[in-house]
Amino acid sequence: MATGSGFESKIVHVKAPEADAASDAVAVEAAVKKIVADVRAEGDAAVRRYAKQFDKSDLEVFEVSMAQREAAVAALDPQTRKDTEFAIGRVRAFAEAQLGTMLPLEIEALPGLHLGHRVIPIHTVGAYVPGGRYPILSAPVMTIVPAKVAGCAEVIACLPPVAHEAMIAACHLSGADRIFRVGGAQAIAAMAFGTETIPAVDKIVGPGNAYVNEAKRQVFGPVGIDQLAGPSEIYVVADETGKAAMIATDLLAQAEHDIRTRVGLITTDRALAEATLVEVERQLETLPTANVAGAAWRSNGEIVVCADEAAMIAYSDHIAAEHLQVHTRDPQATAKKLSNYGSLFIGExxxxxxxxxxxxxxxxxxxxxxxxxxxxxxxxxxVKVCTHQWLEKPGVEAVAPPAIRQSATEGMEGHRRAAALRLS
Known part of the structure; x- marks a missing residue:
């Protein structure tokens, strides 16, 4: 645990997470390194071989045809389609509002010195859509819709061959230009370097398992990535007004994602901490996904009692949870004091x-x-925010002399000459 944050002496664990299991990161790294190298060298042949090995897939054609896409949409339950389109509409509207805040810039910083930037869409984006334990229809919505709003010229989606047909429908409705039934590290490598049938992309986004994550890490550089994401997380910060039953429900809702999910309560009220501990166990008795959520809770569940609000805020910022819920008497005021979180959920x-x-x-x-x-x-x-500049004579007269002197000080004669050339 980091020291010097001020909370160490002011927190008590009512339930601590178990020690981390021994990491298999070395084995994953080695396996992924071979997959990436093989796909880069052999293209579709390697993708096909690994698809058969890992997904038991004998697909000869990876790309989902337009007829297959439309059939997947037609097969959706009508209410499921409406709900998916509702989600697409909400994500699109928020992304459009966010994009509206990203404006091009042009200023004349000094007479004759013009500076600015443009907001330029990334040309080709690859969205990895995980198969996972559940057919999470919102997954492609989150990665594909913002790309289309941003104006990316081509958005391709890759998802495991074993993924539910409804996921194909969600990719289609979200606006994917092309969809491929390829999963795992081989999909990441294919999108990074391109194969005979899968185009190389400029950036890869979307979550996945440890092999997908490691593949993203290994291909980063020639291709961009969004982030390296681990198992899901939820923490709740709460005072004595928090409701144990509601907090327990929210913790277990996230815990059913994966047995490695991190869930926790950070509170100033010991009674709430103890009541939540009891409530989690009570709800697990009737939760159909308790085999997953219970394992996550036992391994990674955490309940911390803090001496005061300052310690609660400090410990929450130390954890820096992916999802952070605020259940306090004045949640808006508490929210303003928090700095580290993926997304903040203000109020119960x-x-x-x-x-x-x-x-x-x-x-x-x-x-x-x-x-x-x-x-x-x-x-x-x-998008990329890329700067530009252009100068008129007064601008050159303002910036050339210091540039000449600095270049001379640094011993960079070529730079000095280039700076001086325009002054004459």
């Missing part, structure tokens, strides 16, 4: 599940403490 009516599914904010968020330095996926992830 704001549940993580609404953002996970359909309210409009993006659910692809930083985990593993990354919220200390970054936010989540948003429309700005799909």
């Amino acid at each position: 009516l704001a549940s993580v599940v609404y953002s996970d599914k359909c309210c409009g904010t993006n659910h692809t968020l930083p985990t593993m403490g990354a919220a200390r330095y970054t936010g989540g996926l948003w429309v700005g992830s799909y």
